[in-house]
Amino acid sequence: MDVNSTDGSEPSHLRAREDHDYTRGYEWWLMVEAHKRNPNIILDILPWGAPGWVGKKDLYTPDMAEYMADFIEGARDKYGLTLRYAGVWNETVYNADYVKELHRALERHHLDVKVVCCDEYIGEGKGQWAIADEMKTDPALNAAVDVIGVHYPLDDKGKTTTTDAARKLGKPLWSSEDQPSSGAGPILQRTWAVGGRILAHLYNRNYLEGAMTKTEIWSPITSYYDILAAPNSGLMYANTPWSGYYDVQSAIWATAHTTQFAQLQAMPMSPIDLCRAGSEGDHGFLELHGLKFPCAVGFQPEDIPTWPVYAAVLKGVSGVDATHDGRGRIRKKMDIGRYPIVCPGYIAGQSKWIWHWAPGNRLNGNHLFQTPAWASVTRLHFKGAILIGKIPGRAPQVRFLKVIHIR
Numbered sequence: 277m278d279v280n281s282t283d284g285s286e287p288s289h290l291r292a293r294e295d296h297d298y299t300r301g302y303e304w305w306l307m308v309e310a311h312k313r314n315p316n317i318i319l320d321i322l323p324w325g326a327p328g329w330v331g332k333k334d335l336y337t338p339d340m341a342e343y344m345a346d347f348i349e350g351a352r353d354k355y356g357l358t359l360r361y362a363g364v365w366n367e368t369v370y371n372a373d374y375v376k377e378l379h380r381a382l383e384r385h386h387l388d389v390k391v392v393c394c395d396e397y398i399g400e401g402k403g404q405w406a407i408a409d410e411m412k413t414d415p416a417l418n419a420a421v422d423v424i425g426v427h428y429p430l431d432d433k434g435k436t437t438t439t440d441a442a443r444k445l446g447k448p449l450w451s452s453e454d455q456p457s458s459g460a461g462p463i464l465q466r467t468w469a470v471g472g473r474i475l476a477h478l479y480n481r482n483y484l485e486g487a488m489t490k491t492e493i494w495s496p497i498t499s500y501y502d503i504l505a506a507p508n509s510g511l512m513y514a515n516t517p518w519s520g521y522y523d524v525q526s527a528i529w530a531t532a533h534t535t536q537f538a539q540l541q542a543m544p545m546s547p548i549d550l551c552r553a554g555s556e557g558d559h560g561f562l563e564l565h566g567l568k569f570p571c572a573v574g575f576q577p578e579d580i581p582t583w584p585v586y587a588a589v590l591k592g593v594s595g596v597d598a599t600h601d602g603r604g605r606i607r608k609k610m611d612i613g614r615y616p617i618v619c620p621g622y623i624a625g626q627s628k629w630i631w632h633w634a635p636g637n638r639l640n641g642n643h644l645f646q647t648p649a650w651a652s653v654t655r656l657h658f659k660g661a662i663l664i665g666k667i668p669g670r671a672p673q674v675r676f677l678k679v680i681h682i683r
Contacts, residue, residue: 278291278326278327279324279326280325281324282324282504282505282506283504283506284504286301286302286303287300287301288300288301288326288327289301289346289347289350290327290343290346291327292327292329293329293339296346296350298350298351298353298354298355304351304354304355307355307357308355308357311357318360318361319351319357319358319359319360320359320361320362320363320392321344321347321359321361321362321363322362322363322364322365322366322392322395322452323335323340323363323364323365323366324365335365335368336365336373336374336377337374338377338381340374341374341377341378341380341381341382344362344378344381344382345381345382345384345385348362348382348385348387348389349385360389361389361391361422361423362378362382362389362390362391362392363391363392363393363395363425363452364378364391364392364393364394364395365395367395367397367427368396369394369396369400369401370393370394370396370401370406370407372407372410372414372417375391375393375394375407375417375420375421376416376417376420378420379391379421390422390423391420391422391423392421392422392424392425392450392452393407393421393423393424393425394424394425394426395425395426395427395452395453396426397426397427397428398428398431398437403439404426404427404437405424405426405438405441405442408424408441408442409439409441411445412441412445418445421447422447422448423447423448423449423450424442424445424447424448424449424450425449425450425451426450426451426452427452427453427454428453428455429482429486429488430481435485436485436486436488438485438486438487438488443487448489448490449486449487449488449489450488450489450490450491451482451486451488451490451491452492453492453493453494454478454491454492454493454494455475455494455509456470456471456475456478456527457474466508466510466511466526466527467525467526468526471525471526471527472526472527472529472530473530475493475511475527475530475531476530476533476534478491479530479534493511493531495509496510496511496512497511497512497514497522498510498512498513498514498515499514499517500515501515502515511525511527511531512524512525512527512528513525559659560659560660
């Protein structure tokens, strides 16, 4: 790029229009070594800058789209590497015309590379998810963008920023740059208290609340001098490569505990999109769109008992079902309280439970080719929950929670 990229300048592969040098810089070596260790690794690129001939202060030009395609071809032809995704311009308000131009350039070069847009942070432009609103009314833009990625999607109140428009597009959503802190600094050492613990929480929240199926950490390894910007940003610490010393910090283990259960595969929609919990007046509700997807329900933390709970049962449940009964009639509303929704394995002290709504497992007697009862239920109402616990040497403990606030 031959421009500053936070921690130093990185040399460009294309300093002039006809200058093609795919040996400059460490990125080629790093990608090759990473691919050796994991042939299934997903490689993607995001530009921070480019030489002056590309566009000077504005990179949203056809030359920049060709610059990106050339880098991808260099990785393929010289190193045998396949790049899967390409971003637009790091933390810069997007230009819809350029996004479509980048998509066309990749197609002209017959590159099977998906476009990620737009890698913006909170408060940038019309909002970091603004591209989703424009994609709804611009079919060409919607076709050009394969993934919506944002940076640090957690507001100052600790809530994920994913918008309804983004959730409804049906595109993968990513936190394409994140870390335990906000990214603005100061960057803290990645010990458990200020690194690993916060990062474990972040991974879960991005997925469960933000519907983001990928979180990318900047940076994976701190391999630059502490006098540069954002020291200690990495999951690991290794900034004296000549010594061979490195520090595997707790943030690595927090990451491993998440990624060891996650397989890299196509995932059109996060399961969390299939369920939503909330409260209306004196009752709670679950909105469901599927059979066996879990739904999280949380009550006010101050209502949660401290004694061990081994079961939680929703009470006073009713719902609306659009499936047919055995006589061909459409069910509309029925009391299904006799089929309690139970959450075993609850841990004392937490304020949220996961209920697995799987009506096909509870109702028997379905005829061949007949849709199981409650197979397409879309909304359940309940009046509260009963928690059941047992303390050794004491009688079973029972507490009824009224619906005050569901989240």
